[in-house]
Amino acid sequence: MRRVVEGSYAIADAVRCCSPDVVSVYPITPQTHIVEHLSEFVADGKLDCEYINVESEFSSLSSLIGASVAGARTYTSTTSQGLALMFEVLYNVSGMRLPIVMTTVNRSLSAPLSIWNDQQDSLGVRDSGWIQIYAENVQEAIDLTPMLYKISEDPQILTPSMVCMDGFILTHVYEPVDFLDEEMVREFLPPYRPEHILDPENPKTFGAFADPSWFTEFKYLQYQAMERSREKIAEVTREFEEVFGRGYGGLIDTYAMDDAEIALVTMGSIVGTVKEAIDDLRSEGVKVGLVKIRSYRPFPGDELKRALKDASVIASIEKDISMGYEGALLTDLKGAFYNSSIRTPIIGFAVGLGGRDIGIKHVRAMVERASRVLDAGIESEFEIFDVKPECL
DSSP states (O other): OEEEEEHHHHHHHHHHHTOOSEEEEOOOTTTHHHHHHHHHHHHTTSSOSEEEEOSSHHHHHHHHHHHHHTTOOEEEEEEHHHHHHTHHHHHHHHHTTOOOEEEEEEOOOSSSOOOSOOSHHHHTTTTSSOEEEEOSSHHHHHHHHHHHHHHHTSTTTOOOEEEEEETTTTTSOEEEEEOOOHHHHHHHSOOOOOSSOOOTTSOOOSSOOOOHHHHHHHHHHHHHHHHHHHHHHHHHHHHHHHHHSOOOOSSEEEESOTTOSEEEEEOSTHHHHHHHHHHHHHHTTOOEEEEEESEEESOOHHHHHHHHTTOSEEEEEESOOOTTSOOHHHHHHHHHTTTOSOOOOEEEEEOOGGGOOOOHHHHHHHHHHHHHHHHHTOOEEEEETTOOGGGO
């Protein structure tokens, strides 16, 4: 069923269709509408679950640890400072191999205080052991919700995951989306049946103390599960397309890359703007294409090498800065080509920080910059884009 609704409502309905047993949340802008709608679904009898109002984001995720080890399918959502407050618990969840699914609404981190979008929050916890998949639009964020439950709950994966979606740009937009059919979701997503749970009849320990003689082995098994999730993400994406008719590629997707000399690499809602700019530039004869990163963790290094092998110059466009170096995506992109025979110049732009608008004219300017870098023979360069002249 296609309807025009607010993005947050559509996400809440997607969560409802996945039938979580426990939802634990704390409101924070611009994530609040998601959890408000979920509370309405519970109050109206449309969602049968335990809905917990807690005093902080730290508590919301902590309470889900208890629910998940008891065998419940669980959900939460947060953003920005709320995700930062969860930092300790993120590692507990992944280390305990709990398949919690969270909608991470991307928003800038203070200071200075900003409620607008960039991706510094989720990229700041990229090493916490959570699968991270970034949505281009509301429809993709909807569809990722049951997909990530199926991926995370697989007995060979058992790894928590985030649907990352840009705050306000996607959460507060009204656009036509195809709602999930609840019965089809039930066929696609089986009930959660964990093998290991807290059970008085069969006592077990979760999150135990590990001395140096065993800690490495826990991390090794966790690392291997994340590696296995690569194929699982691709497999579940294919299954979703077979059932629902909407396809998204695997860990990456491409646009106009067949003969592209300049390749742009980005993720999130800016993808739509980049596609529009590419259409304009191609009509003028500029051979530019796009590689859209869907899965940032696990990072799709091999897929990127294959997609970018014929490009003459590669430019990352990302909404973050790794202070003291460059952009996180740019660093990982370079790392993918380490020890490779490919010696393509790779440059990067930090854009849209604190919610600054990035339009087609800005993408055109970055493509022009990539062309000049190629002509100059520069191998690597990073630029914070669109800085006011008085600060330069």
